[in-house]
Amino acid sequence: MTTTYADSTTPGTHTIRPGAFGNATELRCRECGAASPLGAHYACSECFGPLEVGYDFPELTREQIAAGPHNIWRYRELLPVPADVASFPNTEPGLTRLVRADRLAADLDLARLWVKDDSGNPTHSFKDRVVAVALTAARELGFQVLACPSTGNLANAVAAAAARAGIRSVVMVPHNLEQQKILTTAVYGGTLVAVEGTYDDVNRLASEIAGEEETWAFVNVNVRPYYAEGSKTLAYEIAEQLGWRLPEQIVVPIASGAQLVKIDKGIRELVELGLVEDTPYRVYGAQATGCSPVSAAFHAGHDVVAPVKPQTLAKSLAIGNPADGPYVLDVVRRTGGSVEDVSDDEVVDGIARLARTEGIFGETAGGVTVATLAKLVRTGKLDPAAETVIINSGDGLKTLDAIAGRVGPKATIRPTYEAFTEAGLA
């Protein structure tokens, strides 16, 4: 027997199988609260507001979770995925290290600090989490192509996930993208398309294609409600890795803002399910000053976010019109946190500081987060005595330009012990 949720947004004659979305029950408008059936919707049919996944969770124990696989699928009961999700080929992201960061803590006069290091994911960014959930939704909804507009991390994650699943990918990037990012996407053998224009042009084209090609799932467009849920796993993992409890403070980088909002959603779900104690926590957002519309809105006391034209080396965070901006403001204000921004120089210092103290080489987004942490301490907005977790969402190997000219050899010597001692290296 197949119960069908099928509707006009389900490609062709595909019928959705029972349990395709696990414990998810509906899509719910984040503005007006109206419910839509589970499908490839992303905007409310009543008010055009963004949709998010609603659930009816069963009882769930810590032991059940711990008995699951060593990746995000241990939390499958809390995601819009079927019970057999782990049996389909996927990149198996998640359960990345939560690193106790005593040396960085000492450097900043903090009592207790952890780094959630998502550079350990298969393509070395948190995007593997969201893409894995989007891929599952795309398959269950009958889509045949996995697609996205991107300038970097998302392109890698989509191309790799599609390759492993054996489906076609179409990744669209600005034509003047660095050769490095072209190669790390093209190697997976999908359809990589260079578009003559800016990232905004690429994005517009993607939306146009999404409207025309009904068998294509654009991970961050028409299956976005599912995709975004993947970020909740960051909260689940942090809580489980702390021994099933919440940190008191979390600092999260902001691009679209979805990661921060979903981390908060994940925490609230854990509390509702009784998996962690309901202890207070504050969520802080981190932006680069060259693209800081949410920080600006926060400081001005606004509820809406005015778009900006990005100008920062933290390219993975350079979204001038962040879709989840208003929801970020809600979370930050509700929990008593704040949003701060830091200069590109501080970003580079942040990258170097994290590498030097903890041996973790983060990308520019990690630099933004570390530098923001430092600023929050300096300005007294973060309690140095409270336990803090920061997110390192990507890998420094992908943004080497940021540190070029800033670090290098201490000395160049002839190959003799004499030269070595003369250079003061002994």
Place this chain on the structure above:
Amino acid sequence: MTTTYADSTTPGTHTIRPGAFGNATELRCRECGAASPLGAHYACSECFGPLEVGYDFPELTREQIAAGPHNIWRYRELLPVPADVASFPNTEPGLTRLVRADRLAADLDLARLWVKDDSGNPTHSFKDRVVAVALTAARELGFQVLACPSTGNLANAVAAAAARAGIRSVVMVPHNLEQQKILTTAVYGGTLVAVEGTYDDVNRLASEIAGEEETWAFVNVNVRPYYAEGSKTLAYEIAEQLGWRLPEQIVVPIASGAQLVKIDKGIRELVELGLVEDTPYRVYGAQATGCSPVSAAFHAGHDVVAPVKPQTLAKSLAIGNPADGPYVLDVVRRTGGSVEDVSDDEVVDGIARLARTEGIFGETAGGVTVATLAKLVRTGKLDPAAETVIINSGDGLKTLDAIAGRVGPKATIRPTYEAFTEAGLA
């Protein structure tokens, strides 16, 4: 009370604490079998043969291991490390994905294939495993500096591990190394020294310094017996991730050959301890033709390995005089495997094939291994019906040059749907 193993090779007045090396009992010559006490020895005092760690293992259960941390320290009872090893700051490597590779298997007409993907380690190569054990030995032996000569992966791993542990690192590299590799080492803030000369010159200088600076631990020189044991964890993880059983065939890349030899040692330990059933397995070695001294010796039926001058793009495997070469020949012949070599063109094809079928972007060493697997199947030396595991030891992001000019965008288009369809992309 402190029992002392101290001897002339222990720096200064340092006394080794009881249990510093866990269940390890001695260093044993791999040539003449003579025992030396646990210390910073690496050559036999009787015959100058290389030393390896000997143990007196306690009873150990699968459950005890599974209850340990999600990294190599779950196997601490089988390594020369103290029981509290995980409480010291380290990069926490290991427990990387074992990926079921059905699409690559189908591509090669194999029944069942797995990829052990060590690019998921903290600095994205298997070197994090060996360096973590070397760091522990260095600390327990009273060394104050962690050092190495390197051209890439080892440099990253040593610099990161030392940064996290808060000790000084000195990494020596050839002065003409790619900027990329300079940056990914220098960012950790240790002492990076560029040496005017070839890698052989750097290596010679390192040995000279090791003889002069008695508080310096060169991970791959004076603490090498401990360092090399780290590779055993690859075998432990593969067996545990397969549900505590052995694969029938394993294909391993060869640089010094230590990784292959230690994987075999790890397997035999698991069998001796009754942690896996004693089922037959064959070990295969993979080299690039441009640096294939072990393959040449294997095919010539020799017991010794004649050094070569490396000329291959697989730089992480380019050791012309591999220290463990003869032991590799022993393992391969004893288990009924073989050693093969592949051209640089095949290496690049191997990288692309792994990425395209499984979404795993390996470095050139991974390309060597995949291409060798294909050759073994083609020449009938590997049983296509038997379960096989291959090792991907590093990350494609570090060797982008290998694929530059070989992969790229399918098309460059104007940002319109019309241009998109005209290019045949729909």
